[in-house]
Amino acid sequence: MNCDKCSGLLIDYLEDLxxxxxxxxxxxxxxGCPDCSLELEHYREIRMAARDExxxxxxxxxxxxxxDAARENASPKKTxxxxxxxxxxxxVPTISAAIALSVWFYYGQTGFEGVDSVTREVGAMKMKxxxxxxxxxxxxxxxxxxxxxxxQEPNDALIVASDLEEQxxxxxxxxISPAPPSKTETAENSPEKSMLRKKxxxxxxxxxxxxxxxxxxxxxAIPESSDEAASESLLKAEQPILRDYAGELELAQRQxxxxxxxxxxxxxxxxxxxxxxxxxxxQASSYKSLAExxxxxxxxxxxxxxxxxxARVDPAQSPFVNEKLEEMKIDSAYMNYExxxxxxxxxx
Amino acid sequence: MIGLTINTEIRxxxxxxxxxxxxxxxxxxxxxxxSGGVLRFIMKMTGGSKLHAEDLLQEIFLKVIERKDRYxxxxxFTTWLYSIARNHCIDYLRTESYRRHRSLDAPINSEEERGxxxxxxxxxxxxxxxDEAYDKELRELIDxxxxxxxxxxxxxxxxxxxxxxxxxxxxxxxxxPLGTVKSRLRYAFQYLRRVFxxxxxxxxxxxxxxxx
Numbered sequence: 001m002n003c004d005k006c007s008g009l010l011i012d013y014l015e016d017l018x019x020x021x022x023x024x025x026x027x028x029x030x031x032g033c034p035d036c037s038l039e040l041e042h043y044r045e046i047r048m049a050a051r052d053e054x055x056x057x058x059x060x061x062x063x064x065x066x067x068d069a070a071r072e073n074a075s076p077k078k079t080x081x082x083x084x085x086x087x088x089x090x091x092v093p094t095i096s097a098a099i100a101l102s103v104w105f106y107y108g109q110t111g112f113e114g115v116d117s118v119t120r121e122v123g124a125m126k127m128k129x130x131x132x133x134x135x136x137x138x139x140x141x142x143x144x145x146x147x148x149x150x151x152q153e154p155n156d157a158l159i160v161a162s163d164l165e166e167q168x169x170x171x172x173x174x175x176i177s178p179a180p181p182s183k184t185e186t187a188e189n190s191p192e193k194s195m196l197r198k199k200x201x202x203x204x205x206x207x208x209x210x211x212x213x214x215x216x217x218x219x220x221a222i223p224e225s226s227d228e229a230a231s232e233s234l235l236k237a238e239q240p241i242l243r244d245y246a247g248e249l250e251l252a253q254r255q256x257x258x259x260x261x262x263x264x265x266x267x268x269x270x271x272x273x274x275x276x277x278x279x280x281x282x283q284a285s286s287y288k289s290l291a292e293x294x295x296x297x298x299x300x301x302x303x304x305x306x307x308x309x310x311a312r313v314d315p316a317q318s319p320f321v322n323e324k325l326e327e328m329k330i331d332s333a334y335m336n337y338e339x340x341x342x343x344x345x346x347x348x
Numbered sequence: 349m350i351g352l353t354i355n356t357e358i359r360x361x362x363x364x365x366x367x368x369x370x371x372x373x374x375x376x377x378x379x380x381x382x383s384g385g386v387l388r389f390i391m392k393m394t395g396g397s398k399l400h401a402e403d404l405l406q407e408i409f410l411k412v413i414e415r416k417d418r419y420x421x422x423x424x425f426t427t428w429l430y431s432i433a434r435n436h437c438i439d440y441l442r443t444e445s446y447r448r449h450r451s452l453d454a455p456i457n458s459e460e461e462r463g464x465x466x467x468x469x470x471x472x473x474x475x476x477x478x479d480e481a482y483d484k485e486l487r488e489l490i491d492x493x494x495x496x497x498x499x500x501x502x503x504x505x506x507x508x509x510x511x512x513x514x515x516x517x518x519x520x521x522x523x524x525p526l527g528t529v530k531s532r533l534r535y536a537f538q539y540l541r542r543v544f545x546x547x548x549x550x551x552x553x554x555x556x557x558x559x560x
Contacts (some may be wrong), residue, residue: 013535015508015515031535039541046493046540049486050509055384056391062402066409070375073413074367090456 001029006036245278261293284314360425386433393437395495408433431521493543505536
């Protein structure tokens with residue numbers, strides 16, 4: 001063994017990591033090598049110096065604080081009540097139910113109110129304009145209030161709404177090319193509005209007034225055929241043509257019931273001649289009322305025509321019509337429906 | 349701390365197992381046994397003051413408390429404890445830029461510091477008569493030499509020669525192969541011998557022997 005190899009093994013020898021054979025060889029080399037022996041002596045001295053180090057004393061404060069920390073950690077942890085309850089099978093359903101109730105109380109009730117109010121408004125609008133699908137209203141608050149106020153008087157509310165729209169908007173004729181019907185319509189509406197504002201004006205008076213307007217040919221719902229372009233534009237501008245067919249029919253029937261056949265005939269004629277034509281159901285009822293009135297007044301020819309018209313618009317009424325005609329002992333010649341369509345007057 | 353004398357024969361691992369079950373007194377026992385050694389390791393590893401080392405000691409034992417449930421009683425307690433202590437010291441050194449950039453082959457620095465100590469030893473003709481002063485100067489020389497070691501050599505030397513842990517434990521603590529631990533220890537000894545030689549310690553001691 002040379003000095004280099006011996007020097008490399010000295011620490012292992014010092015740490016007792018060598019086998020007996022290596023240890024023996026090393027000891028034999030060192031016996032004849034003072035340098036290697038001295039090196040081993042130096043390592044031993046360093047080692048002794050390192051191991052003689054005294055243990056430093058840890059301050060009592062540090063030991064105490066650590067001991068306290070250990071006790072705090074070792075003690076069973078007190079779970080806060082809210083942590084225990086948060087996972088309990090009682091609190092979760094309770095809180096969920098409370099939240100659901102709160103939502104129901106708040107949104108549920110307000111939601112029903114909202115639906116009710118909307119339903120009422122829509123209902124009012126439907127009552128005002130039976131058979132009208134394209135009726136539009138402005139969104140102004142004032143008009144809504146008016147609608148709501150007038151909802152109890154559907155016929156009046158309909159017209160008041162139309163008047164209000166005209167008040168808020170510029171006149172129709174200012175938006176379209178000037179046309180005679182527009183002028184007449186505006187002229188007609190003004191007195192009608194003034195009539196409506198008078199609380200003593202009855203529905204009957206209003207319908208009568210309308211009927212007269214129709215007979216004069218200047219009601220806004222019936223544009224003059226002489227100026228088709230103007231009429232079309234007017235129809236577009238004045239899309240909601242407000243005509244209370246059901247009201248007029250009811251009026252005619254009431255007049256008939258009251259025995260005022262002449263007035264009833266007039267009302268029915270006005271209703272049936274209106275444009276656009278009233279719904280089929282209204283036409284049928286109107287024809288029936290008209291025929292009965294003619295029958296009562298003794299105008300059998302007109303009655304037959306009206307009955308035939310009734311059978312035409314409502315084929316389901318044909319048996320009734322036939323029965324009536326039989327009762328009236330009318331010749332079979334009057335039963336030609338085609339004649340009634342062509343408007344020819346049957347002869348007595 | 350009451351009753352520590354009764355429990356002195358309880359093995360560290362059993363004490364730790366008891367502490368895991370909530371016995372705080374067992375922790376006191378472990379604290380009593382190992383706090384001084386860990387403090388010494390911290391002081392020599394970081395080279396800081398005792399006061400500062402105590403702060404680190406506190407942090408290390410708090411980790412022991414917090415991580416007690418992670419301890420496997422099959423593992424030797426000192427291995428686990430010094431793993432925590434060693435890693436904490438390394439983190440501290442890196443964080444605080446305490447890391448020494450001295451290597452085993454690097455020229456020995458802090459000549460003034462070492463020279464002053466050596467001068468004290470050399471000029472002290474009365475040290476043979478004053479063993480206490482001699483030991484103090486020797487410890488200072490060891491401290492200076494250990495400080496000059498790189499971390500990986502320093503930790504192995506301290507764990508083996510100061511703390512007296514086995515090579516296998518050191519290998520586990522430093523997460524290094526056994527052979528690496530041995531070679532690091534060898535280099536550490538060689539470095540310290542150079543420090544001692546350059547300080548004139550061995551020479552003076554030889555003269556003292558011859559004089560005697």
